[in-house]
Amino acid sequence: MRIEGKEFRTIWYENNVVKIIDQTKLPHQFIIKDLKTVKDAINAIKIMEVRGAPLIGGTAAYGMALAIQENNDPDFIKKSSEELIESRPTAINLKWAVDRMMKKLVDINNDKILDEALKEAKEICDEDEKFCENIGVNGLKIIEEIYNKKKDTVNILTHCNAGWLATINWGTATSPIYHAHKKGIPVHVWVDETRPRNQGANLTSYELNEENIPNTIIADNTGGILMQRGEVDMCIVGTDRTLSNGDVCNKIGTYLKALAAHDNKVPFYVTLPSSTIDWDIKDSKNIPIEERNSEELSHVEGIDENNEIKKVLIYPSKSKAMNLAFDITPAKYVTGLITEKGISEASSESLKKLFNK
Ligand code: MRU
Numbered sequence: 001m002r003i004e005g006k007e008f009r010t011i012w013y014e015n016n017v018v019k020i021i022d023q024t025k026l027p028h029q030f031i032i033k034d035l036k037t038v039k040d041a042i043n044a045i046k047i048m049e050v051r052g053a054p055l056i057g058g059t060a061a062y063g064m065a066l067a068i069q070e071n072n073d074p075d076f077i078k079k080s081s082e083e084l085i086e087s088r089p090t091a092i093n094l095k096w097a098v099d100r101m102m103k104k105l106v107d108i109n110n111d112k113i114l115d116e117a118l119k120e121a122k123e124i125c126d127e128d129e130k131f132c133e134n135i136g137v138n139g140l141k142i143i144e145e146i147y148n149k150k151k152d153t154v155n156i157l158t159h160c161n162a163g164w165l166a167t168i169n170w171g172t173a174t175s176p177i178y179h180a181h182k183k184g185i186p187v188h189v190w191v192d193e194t195r196p197r198n199q200g201a202n203l204t205s206y207e208l209n210e211e212n213i214p215n216t217i218i219a220d221n222t223g224g225i226l227m228q229r230g231e232v233d234m235c236i237v238g239t240d241r242t243l244s245n246g247d248v249c250n251k252i253g254t255y256l257k258a259l260a261a262h263d264n265k266v267p268f269y270v271t272l273p274s275s276t277i278d279w280d281i282k283d284s285k286n287i288p289i290e291e292r293n294s295e296e297l298s299h300v301e302g303i304d305e306n307n308e309i310k311k312v313l314i315y316p317s318k319s320k321a322m323n324l325a326f327d328i329t330p331a332k333y334v335t336g337l338i339t340e341k342g343i344s345e346a347s348s349e350s351l352k353k354l355f356n357k
Pocket of ligand 1: 051052053054091159160161162163166167171172173199237238239240250251325
């Protein structure tokens with residue numbers, strides 16, 4: 001998608017380095033950063049220079065290629081794969097991508113292994129782009145249906161950033177919105193700010209602005225009253241891990257939005273590529289929920305009058321804070337799962353049928 005009119009993907013390989021857009025500096029500075037080693041890739045995932053389930057999967061895949069480029073030794077490659085998987089615990093795309101790379105590379109002889117690793121990492125990213133595009137085509141039908149009934153702007157609420165910056169391109173939650181906009185359907189997006197890291201305000205609103213899609217940032221607690229007032233036609237969110245029973249793990253606060261949507265009969269859709277489905281864990285209590293540094297809550301970042309990025313403390317200095325990064329929305333609150341293959345009910349029968357499991 002576009003930044004200042006120029007097309008970008010979120011990650012690519014060029015001149016022996018992996019290029020990423022540093023998301024910790026957005027929306028104030030647009031910086032393309034080089035990842036030269038697997039440690040760089042691990043660090044970029046940990047400190048969230050790259051984030052969003054599909055993009056951390058793509059970064060981990062390229063991280064494996066960087067490990068091979070650096071030191072083509074089986075023990076080093078194995079250790080790197082483990083460190084990549086551990087770099088963030090909740091989004092399953094990370095493990096999925098590393099496992100796919102390891103499976104592909106296991107029988108390849110030495111002089112071909114780097115080329116094959118780079119090819120597979122690109123394939124993982126190209127596939128994600130295609131899947132996200134298909135999610136858009138499938139989700140467009142729902143927006144179109146609402147528009148055909150309403151004959152007026154479709155108001156969509158989203159949480160966190162499940163936009164193109166969280167994927168390779170298109171995004172998951174935003175892809176149906178981009179498709180609707182391209183088709184001339186009037187859409188307006190309520191963007192949850194998404195405390196504590198403000199991915200909604202800093203990333204979703206930013207990328208929608210760059211594509212000229214009307215959007216309004218709201219505090220995370222505002223969605224409920226907007227739904228009561230009939231000002232939300234549907235919610236669309238992404239996910240970091242969805243179980244085969246349809247339970248959805250996503251950015252903290254998603255569950256509360258789903259409860260409000262249920263109470264107000266607002267359809268609540270979750271968008272995901274199949275790489276985000278966890279077919280193994282059966283009980284959502286067993287999903288590892290990331291707990292991040294409490295400084296993400298107690299401090300905020302922005303630009304000062306000299307356009308310099310500054311971080312300031314906003315809490316009492318003696319207060320403790322707790323920062324759980326994800327929550328679980330039970331399947332019963334999910335209207336449908338929009339995937340690259342079509343729309344599924346949030347149930348194991350429906351998901352298994354769609355994916356021939
Ligand atoms: O902590 P983040 O910013 O990586 O969390 C991202 C989300 O929760 C997204 O909604 C999810 O990864 C889906 S991205 C298409």
